[in-house]
Amino acid sequence: MKNYINLMFKCSLVFLLFSISANAQNKSAKILVKNKLDFSRQEIVSVSGKQLSDLIKGKKEKELRIKKEGTQQYLFLQWIDYNQDGISDELLFQAEVAAKAKASYQVVFDETIPLIESTITTYSRFVPERTDDYAWENDKVAFRTYGPDAQKRVEENRPEGTLSSGIDLWFKRTDKSIINKWYAENVKKPGYYHIDHGEGYDPYHVGASRGTGGTGIWEDNKLAVSKNFVSYKTIAVGPLRTVFELTYAPWSSYQVKETKRISLDLGSNFSKFEISIDANKPLPNFTTGISLHDNKGEVKINKKEGWFRHAEKIDGVFLGEGIVLNPKLVSDAFSNISKEKDQSNLLVIMHPEENKLTYYAGFAWQKSGQVMNEADWDTLLQKQAKLLANPLRITIKENK
Incomplete structure (x- = not known):
């Protein structure tokens, strides 16, 4: 009985550590978007340069997903490689921000989450x-x-x-x-x-x-x-x-x-x-x-x-x-x-x-x-x- 309890404790501990690790991997960052104007805005925003490299930090870009914080509403994403060297230079998503407000977006790295496909496009x-x-x-x-x-x-x-x-x-x-x-x-x-x-x-x-x-x-x-x-x-x-x-x-x-x-x-x-x-x-x-x-x-x-x-x-x-x-x-x-x-x-x-x-x-x-x-x-x-x-x-x- 004692061995069984020890085994269950170890299994629970492993599961807890795995969950913490997975959570740390998936919930890596927040993107805050601020609108100074007195009207609401729906626009394409970009993350590039140092901000993009800090966001990725060695993770795989194909695993990146963005959702509006507090929801399960995942967003359309687009990567752009301007010099076509195989390395993305910019990440785009569409932000919605109320007048004189901020909107918060959650970044996760999880390729099991399906990418959202747009019915309209450029x-x-x-x-x-x-x-x-x-x-x-x-x-x-x-x-x-x-x-x-x-x-x-x-x-x-x-x-x-x-x-x-x-x-x-x-x-x-x-x-x-x-x-x-x-x-x-x-x-x-x-x-x-x-x-x-x-x-x-x-x-x-x-x-x-x-x-x-x-x-x-x-x-x-x-x-x-x-x-x-x-x-x-x-x-x-x-x-x-x-x-x-x-x-x-x-x-x-x-x-x-x-x-x-x-x-x-x-x-x-x-x-x-x-x-x-x-x-x-x-x-x-x-x-x-x-x-x-x-x-x-x-x-x-x-x-x-x-x-x-x-x-x-x-x-x-x-x-x-x-x-x-x-x-x-x-x-x-x-x-x-x-x-x-x-x-x-x-x-x-x-x-x-x-x-x-x-x-x-x-x-x-x-x-x-x-x-x-x-x-x-x-x-x-x-x-x-x-x-x-x-x-x-x-x-x-x-x-x-």
Whole structure:
């Protein structure tokens, strides 16, 4: 009997030690997310650099799970390897934080917990079946721009060509991914995506304009721009963020070498443009812009808060386009009205810092249900400017 009691005691002790050890392994840290603003926020947040290495601490990233503290609500996760060396540089998850509050998330390492799969996503890809577009989207908006084959077709007077470094807009009214479907249908029936079949369509004309977010250099009352991108690199496709890079052949008298890193988060109306430039002599400025099309829309410029917008109707339906950036980067902004086709743009003149600059460009379409008029779009732009000026603050605390 005594031996039996000793055996049971030892077994209980082993189980207790195992439980403590397992608990210590699984409950490794908390992530606190702080919102300073007076409205609630649902955003993609990232853990990177030293914070990420401290969080992992030699554990396997494939075992990591995050849940909202006090619940069994596990979150969608995304790892991004920016230099594609096989080592993740950033961990993304979607945080929800009330106005002027903190939200706490529990980190556990347990690969037996199923990963949550998203029914909606971000996405981007090179599109060789439509010459060589590059297209990207999330649950709210979609964009595209044009590559070297599309440029060559124009220069050789062949069909299906587009000579433009402007950014095209695709109007969505579904949260589902549409890029693959619309291009596939367009192969079968050319012009398919220019007609609304219930999910939206592409009526937006770019031409040689800046579209929404294209770049240039403003000098001597003229805008110098690049031609089409010459190469691309897809870095991440989703579910929470898509990231890719476009490079351009040297352009203008300054022989500007330009790389655009473009990303789009789930739930956002705005693509993030991170521009890296190199030139053979100092640049007078760097410029981004929005097409004014037939000059019948309305422009609003807010240099103080750093947002700039155009509002118009296409096929009788409201569309708002906008650019948001740190107001300290802005030296001027104005409407450049031209009699030349596709040369009327709202221009935002910027001064890069160390040959780099960042801005956000996007839109909202009335039929998507997100905005109804100019006032709604202005409110969304004001909100985006506040988000940019007041990013969510992340603190990682180890469990004791």
